[in-house]
Amino acid sequence: MQEQIQQLEERASQRLHEVASLADLEEVRRALLGKKGELTALLRGMGGVAAGERPRMGQLVNDAKLRIEAMLEARGAELTRIARDAALAAEIIDVTLPARAVPFGRRHPLTQTSDDIVRIFSGLGYEVVEGPEVETLYYNFDALNIGPDHPARDEKDSLFISDNLVMRTETSAVQIHVMESRQPPVKIIAPGRVYRRDAVDRTHSAIFHQVEGLLVDQGVTFGDLKGTLTAFLQQLFEAIPGGSSLRTRFRPHYFPFTEPSAEFDISCIFCGGTGCSTCKGTGWIELGGCGMVHPGVLENVRYDSETYTGFAFGFGIERMAMIKFGIDNIRLFYDNDIRFSQQF
Amino acid sequence: MRISTEWLREYVALPSPDELAHVFEMAGIGVEDHEGELFSLEVTSNRGDWLSAIGLAREIGAMTDHLMRVPAPTLSETGEPIQGRVQVEIENGDDCPRYVARLIENVKIGPSPEWMQHRLEQCGMRPINNIVDVTNYVMLETGQPLHAFDADKIVDKHITVRRAHPGERITTLDGVEHTLNEEVLLITGRDRPLAAAGIMGGLDSEVTESTRNILLESAHFDPLRVQRGKRKLGFGTEASRRFERWVDPNGTLRAADRAAQLLQECAGGTVAQGAIDRYVKPMSDAVVNLRPARCNAVLGLRLSTQAIITVLERLGLRVQRLSEENLQVSAPTWRRDITREIDLIEEVARVHGYDHIPTTLPRGVNIGAGRALSQRLEEQARSALVRCGLTEIVTYTLQSAAAVERAGLLSNDSVTSAIKLRNPISEDYTQLRTSLIPSLLETLATNARYRVQLFELGKVYLPRDDGSVETVKEQPNECRRIAIGLLDAPVPRWQKGAPEMDFFFLKGVVEQLLHALGTPAPQYQASQQSPFHPGRCASLSLDGQDLGVLGEVHPAIAEGYGLKHRAYLATLEFDALVRHISLIKAYTPLMRFPAIERDLALVLRAEVPAGTVQTVLRNAAGSLLESIEVFDVYSGSPIEAGFKSVALALRFRATDRTLTDAEVESTMHQIQAAATRELNAQLRT
Structure with a gap:
């Protein structure tokens, strides 16, 4: 009997070693420990054992059963691990394949730049106003001191709709609407689309965006105009190396609605002012026009041009964005190629 | 205006060329470029006096604090007096305030001296002969345009300055014949026009090889008259450029004297004694x-x-x-x-x-600083759409009728009555857009190779007039709209789980946008309109007000743009949305009492929209119903053909107590009764 138990244990160990799957293992368990299993058969054979021997033999069979169960469990754990490893091996992915494109929206570089400009002037206390793009000749020209025979009123320079209506050629007309509706102090900026009868090339677009600024109050000086634009430009270009310390230059110019008038430049932020292809070797980049509001313009809106003075300025948003992002072709803004848009 | 420093130095001391460039810039004279001695200058339209060597020298002198010296003309008048031999009549002193004429006789036509030719060439003018060159030279020197007539080709040497008669003709020096009207001021002889005043001389009275005697004109014409004449003739000249910008009326005689002096020196002429000076409208400082x-x-x-x-x-x-x-x-x-x-x-x-003006900052505060409400809402809308994964585009606000037609919008009234430009730049940009769809479809076409999600927030321009566009008097209504465009594209096999781009994704984006803006839930209604798929398009409204449309692009339209995969569009009336926006975000207490949930499956006719089912059930449910959601729609066996099953999840809750099953059961009965009565629906069991 004792020998039989020993042989059973040895066979069990041998069979468990050979078992390759959890299903086979279950079969082996049943063959050993099941109702018709070998160990059960051994226990049934206890009847032939001498009565005095029975407790000892029973003990031996039980011990063997525990050991076999432990072996089954160990082998089961081992097979489970092997099976999981195999399943995981089947799930290997190539981690170097491209990522799934998670849709990530972006703002257009022009509206981003417009926002920057608006944010800076909001901080300086300016109010943001808007006006119509289809403007009457009075607001677009006459009220801005642009008389009936000024070249800007020529059919070849501006886009007309009728004898009375024109696509606004600058956002300055918004100034007049605002000044007509209230008394000074007036402190506004007006961003928006403007239209010129220009052929489109790398730096010109028939439709583009402008920001117009206006401050009318007592005691406003030309020095204040210089200071305001300098502070603004240093903030707008602060992210560009040297941007926060850029220099400004004001050159006399002629505009019908300002006097004194100026064009304003910044020291070239690409070469630091030593001369490069962007600034055409001059060290300066031209940005826009400005000046003290012409007393005639103030009088057109019935302001007392003795009590109040003011300044106005205007510049193109495209131009600012081109400098800020290093874009060399204005058409890219309107092509809306996603490969361009996703860069900002 | 091109000028050499060598010439300017005749009148005023000059700094180095680089310093001079700075002096010009800071005077307000743009330097286009300068190579050593030669400057190319940009002169503003208010300063005609800068279109001359003397005028520029005067400005340099003022800016650099140096005196300018201009020698007076030295002239020996050895001929017979001009008086009685030349007559000048001016019909209207407003058109021609002053007209000076001198007579130079027995000239010998030939080339002008080399120094003069050299200076003319430096200024960009072609030397012709000594007579023409002298007039051009004096114009560049003084700013006063001059004209030399062949005196023998003028009948009785009698000149009249008058407006052209309608239909009158003149052949100008360049050989082109022009038909005139009364806008053009003429210099005329007794028999015919001699010159278009201030613009160009006539071919008939031109100085030629055989010319012997010169009648020299130095006049002041009204800038506006020259400008109008130029517009009628269709071209301008160096002379008209100066007259338009103003020529000194008190410099005409001196310029005539200077030219006479040079004609004497360069063409050997005899200058008749005196000058005719008809100064009919004298001007003073x-x-x-x-x-x-x-x-x-x-x-x-x-x-x-x-x-x-x-x-x-x-x-x-x-x-x-x-x-x-x-x-x-x-x-x-x-x-x-x-x-x-x-x-x-x-x-x-x-x-x-x-x-040298100090840089300062203005004083004062502005309470209204920053963006106005509707501008801030624009920001909120843009931000919401970007967070949904959409990329912003900016497109042209001008478009062509062909582009509108291509987008299938031609049948739309508001689109066809678009405001047209009177003088468009090109046929691609002839009218103001009345829809954002054409340019959005074009942008999808630009990016047709990619899976893209785009939006634009921009204006459309809706006419207020009846559309008789030639006489548009009223400014259009400029409305802000939002357009959304989605374009599907196949994804690689290993990315198959990417969210599906379909109508309901588009609807999801629209709802996120409305949610971000704080508008109430809108009503959707199946709609058929171009350029949408007839069975996959919805109009959107709120309290009966139209807010926009969303749907799949009609395959025929998509094909026209070369879109190979399905595309989806929405346009929303932003200005109308803004009126429904509530900025109040009021706190709702968190629910303390439990909810009771019930599912309901109804079988009804397939064409009844789920939205209608929800509305009917919600109206029947009363205040205990917290939410109702469709969670399945099924048609096919065992449901009878033409019918469908709609499964809904209903949640009931009271804010002040725990609901009882009995209360919910009674409400469910009301709901089921309404479904049977109003929808002809049967309970699916």
């Missing part, structure tokens, strides 16, 4: 007062009265000190741009130097 205190207040300077006087005198203005507080300034007739005090203040700023 402008007198303008200037208060030094005002000047300082505008500029932010503290200049003394004496310093201001010095600056003005450097410019050639004459200053009389009425008092310490008030100066009287006379501006010579070559400075017609100076008409009021601010013009003098600008002169002080320029000559003192913009660089």
Whole structure:
């Protein structure tokens, strides 16, 4: 009997070693420990054992059963691990394949730049106003001191709709609407689309965006105009190396609605002012026009041009964005190629 | 205006070319480029006097504080007196305030001296012969355009300055015949027109090889008249460019004398004694007062009265000190741009130097600073769409009728009555857009190779007139709209789980947007309109007001744009949305009492929209119903053909107590009754 138990244990160990799957293992368990299993058969054979021997033999069979169960469990754990490893091996992915494109929206570089400009002037206390793009000749020209025979009123320079209506050629007309509706102090900026009868090339677009600024109050000086634009430009270009310390230059110019008038430049932020292809070797980049509001313009809106003075300025948003992002072709803004848009 | 420093140095001391470029810039004269001695300058339209060597030298002298010297013409008039031999009549002194004529006889036509040819070429003018060259040279020197007639081709040497008769013709020097109208001012002989005044001479009275006697014209024409004449003729000249910008009426005689002197020297002519000088409308200096205190207040300077006087005198203005507080300034007739005090203040700023005006900041606060509400809502909308993964685009606001047609919008009334430009630049941009869809579809086409999600927030321009576009008088209604465009594209096999782009994704984006703006839930209704798929398009409204449309692009339209995969569009009326936006975000207490949930499956006719089912059930449920959601729609066996099953999850809750099953059961009965009564629905079991 004792020998039989020993042989059973040895066979069990041998069979468990050979078992390759959890299903086979279950079969082996049943063959050993099941109702018709070998160990059960051994226990049934206890009847032939001498009565005095029975407790000892029973003990031996039980011990063997525990050991076999432990072996089954160990082998089961081992097979489970092997099976999981195999399943995981089947799930290997190539981690170097491209990522799934998670849709990530972006703002257009022009509206981003417009926002920057608006944010800076909001901080300086300016109010943001808007006006119509289809403007009457009075607001677009006459009220801005642009008389009936000024070249800007020529059919070849501006886009007309009728004898009375024109696509606004600058956002300055918004100034007049605002000044007509209230008394000074007036402190506004007006961003928006403007239209010129220009052929489109790398730096010109028939439709583009402008920001117009206006401050009318007592005691406003030309020095204040210089200071305001300098502070603004240093903030707008602060992210560009040297941007926060850029220099400004004001050159006399002629505009019908300002006097004194100026064009304003910044020291070239690409070469630091030593001369490069962007600034055409001059060290300066031209940005826009400005000046003290012409007393005639103030009088057109019935302001007392003795009590109040003011300044106005205007510049193109495209131009600012081109400098800020290093874009060399204005058409890219309107092509809306996603490969361009996703860069900002 | 091109000029060499060699010429300018004749009148005034000059700094180095680089320094001179800076002087020009800071005077307000743009330097387009300069190579050593030669400057190419950009002159603003208010300063005709800068279109001459002497005018530029005067400005340099003022800016650099150097005296300018211009020698007076030296002339020996050895011929017979001109009086009685030449007649000039001026019909209207407003058109031609002054006309000076000189007679130079027995000239010998030939080339002009080399120094003169050289200077003309440097200024970009082609030498022709000694007579024409002298007139051009004096124009460049003094700014006064001159014209030389062959005196023997003018009947009785009698000249009349008058407007052209309608239909009258002239052949100009360039050989082109022009038909005129009364806008054009003419120099005429007894028999025919001799020149278009201030623009170009006539071919008939041109100086030729055989010319012996010259009648020299030095006149002042009204700038507006020359401009109108130029517009009628369709071209301008160096002469008209100067007349349009103003030529000094008190410089005509001197320019004629200078030209006569040079004709004598270069063509051997005899100058007739005297000149005809018809100065019918004499002009004198402008007198303008200037208060030094005002000047300082505008500029932010503290200049003394004496310093201001010095600056003005450097410019050639004459200053009389009425008092310490008030100066009287006379501006010579070559400075017609100076008409009021601010013009003098600008002169002080320029000559003192913009660089020397201190940089300061204005005072004061502005309570209204920053963006207005509707502008902030634009920001919110843009931000919401970007967070949904959409990329913003900016497109042209001008478009062509062909582009509208391509987008399938031609049948739309508001689109066809678009406002047209009277003078478009090209046929691609002829009218103001009335829809954002055409340019959005074009942008999808640009990016047709990719899976893209785009939006634009921009204006459309809706006519208020009846659409008879030739006579549009009223400004259009400029409305803001939002357009959304989605374009599907196949994804690689290993990315198959990417969210599906379909109508309901688009609807999800629209709802996120409305949610971000705080608008109430809108109503959707199946709609059929171009350019959408007839079975996959919905209109969107709120309280009966139309808010927009969303749907799949009709395959025929998509094909026209070369879109190979399904595309989806939405346009929303932003201005209308804004009126429904509630900015109040009120806190709702978190629910303390439990909810009871019930599912309901109804079988009803397939064409009944799920939205209608929800509305009917919600109306029947009363206040205990918290939410109702469709979670399945099924048609097919065992449901009878033409019918469908709609499964809904309903949640009931009371805010003040725990609901009982009995309460919910009674509500469910009401709901089921309404479903049977109003929808002909049966309970699916």
